[in-house]
Amino acid sequence: MALASSSEPSQLQPVQVEDSIISARQLTKKFGDETAVQDVSFEVPRASIFGFIGPSGSGKTTTVRLLTGVYTPTDGEVIVLDHNPAKFSQNERAQLGYMPQLFVLYPNLTVWENLNFAASLYGMGLFRGKRLEAALRFVELYEHRSKLARNISGGMLRRLSLASTLVHDPQLLFLDEPTAGIDPVLRRKFWDHFRELKKQGHTIFVTTQYVSEADNCDLVGVQNNGKLLLVDTPQGIRHHAYGGDMVDFRTSQPFDFQAETMLRSLPFVLAKTIRTGSDSMRIIVDQASTATPELMGWAQQQNIQVKTVEEYTPSFEDVFVELVRPEVEHG
């Protein structure tokens, strides 16, 4: 597998992928005068987890629908499994698993009957009981299999939806906010399972509002207001958000103004420094790994006693806010 990895963040440019299972080029979808998705381009490598993050209404679901053939693009091109999704054959559709954002199965059927229905939709053989049981055990619903769907909680419905998506073992999964309403423990279990599926060669295209979940992905697309801001690895996205790696630098005595000015002028310090305390600074550098020894050397030269120097990994919430800030500031 060759994941795109770039030290230089790529904005509005598709990451070059050797073996892509999904390829979107200048995808645009308009509903009347309203543009839901605008000029979106990206590629998803086979056997990877592609996270699509963005706030509510950013066009994530519309993009998923464009990729699954529910919508046809107003402009642009999309290729999934080497075909146009709008013209998928039955065999190609059988390789997809799709979990919509909302529960769309039947409230008057039991958990088991709903899952059985989903399995039948994909033409699974008559002896599928074991497979159904495994799917329900995975989402921890096996004990509730006889309950009517209308009598289970919202979180359980999400789990049932996920089980229904996974039950036929699809090659390519489209999961639209699968972890919404799921408790953190089960959410972690889901992500463990997604990684396991990836190891088995499955590709997962997953949307989420939990930007922290982006760390679980191989590639992340950040979407806002219908536009894809960038596609990169989680690390690459952080790098892009702040203009480099972040290093927390803490000394034994308080920083004076002169030391701070000198620090800012160092060649490996890329952008502004952030004072996080009287004796600590957060510095943005090109590469944290090479900048750390150089920083230690500079402190020694300046007779500054260093307490700690360590790379700081900002949360994806912070990264996301940083990424969309220019858009917000520009209205």
Add this chain to the structure above:
Amino acid sequence: MGNFFRSIIRASSFFRKEIFEILRQPRLVATLVLGPFLILFIFGIGYHDQPRSLRTLFVVQPDSAISIQDIQQYGKSVDLLIIYAGVTDNQTEALDRLRRGEVDAVIVVPGDAIGTIKKNQQAVFTLYHQQIDPAQVSYVKYLGWLYVGAVNQQVLRSFALQGQKDAINWHTSLQEAHQNASAMRQAMQSGDEALAQQKQQQLAGNVDAVSLAVGTSLGLLDSLPQTKGTNGGNTDPVQSTLTDLRQNTNQLGNSTANKDERLTRLDKIDKDITDLDSKLAEFQTIDASIVVSPFRSETKSVATAQPSISDFFAPAVLALLLQHLAVTFAALSIVRERNVGTMELFRVSPLSAAEALFGKYISYMLFGSVIAAILSALLVFVMRVPMLGNWWYFTLVIAAVLYTSLGIGFAISIVSQTDSQAVQYSMIILLASVFFSGFIMSLDMLLPSVRIISWLLPTTYGTLLLRDIALRGVDPNWMLLGGLIAIGLVLMFISWRLMRRLITSSQ
């Protein structure tokens, strides 16, 4: 696993799903079975096949030639239909009572009936009512017609009775005529021409008197063959006999005629008098009521059974219920999938429109058949509705009604945007079926152009075919059955095209 087998599995997913969803609503199933049965059962018990009686107030002017006794007498002929509520001479008060609902009808008796008739005009009985139901209005008109018919019959009967009383006198005149004819013959044979002339004149007087009186009465008797046309269109025999009698009597007075010729005429006169006398005797023996109303009707059916009103409606109720059930279930089926969002799931899945429709058709056909079987069993074995025909044909028609109705429902479902829209469309189909399928009134009462709507509704075919099989015991009309199935095929094709657009076309 082959594609065909996968298709069967996909279609079966809908079959199971629909059946489970229905079975999760036992009250609905119970209502579908017991509701129509109970309605028909109570209707069968509660319906009484008697015409409505009207409380009728009569308005009679004091100077009217028709007495209260006459009115009551006239009313006896229709006394089951008219409840005598009294007589008044105040028309305004009578009409006020009618408006207040104290009586159902007011009959105003004509004031100077005899004077009107003498002016060669019909006297009018005016019947007032305050019905707004067109059927009841027709019934009241019919009742008025019956009442006046009874009055007319009473008047004619009086004439006939008077004629029969007078017939005794006419018989005497005929006997005299006969005696004068015999005396004339004897006078001629004895050569007494003067006596012969005298008897001839007496005979002519008898014949004139008889002609005037007898002709009218015996004409009543002779009007029957005339009405039937059995006399070949000739003048009626009584009048013809009387004319012959008068001509022959007058010819006897012709002095130029020879003796033999006059005797021959006397023979004819004798014969005509005997003939008239015999008819007069016959006239006297016939009841006056029969003379004025010689015919009555009797209806006899060659149908195998004579079903009661609830029996007659049972096949129509069954057809209507099954159509409504199938249309409603199918109409809600797809629109719900779309509103819930399942359609999006279907669009991404390998499911085809044909598989989805096939699964839904089969499940609803099975469900409808079970309902039909239970309901039919209740109708036949509990309500004792006749089942004279072949059960297999009956089943075939039920299946065809369900199949075609499902086609209507699926087409509605695909074009509807919401549940309530689908329900509204289904109700319109139900309403159309009640009015146009022959459920309430016979199809013959509709204009041929309007009957096109009837022939688009499965209930129309179902009602006719099920009645034929169950109540007449005959084989189904294969043209009708073929037409029903053909409509079903067309609807299935349309539904499939619409469904395909819904499932496989991107938006």
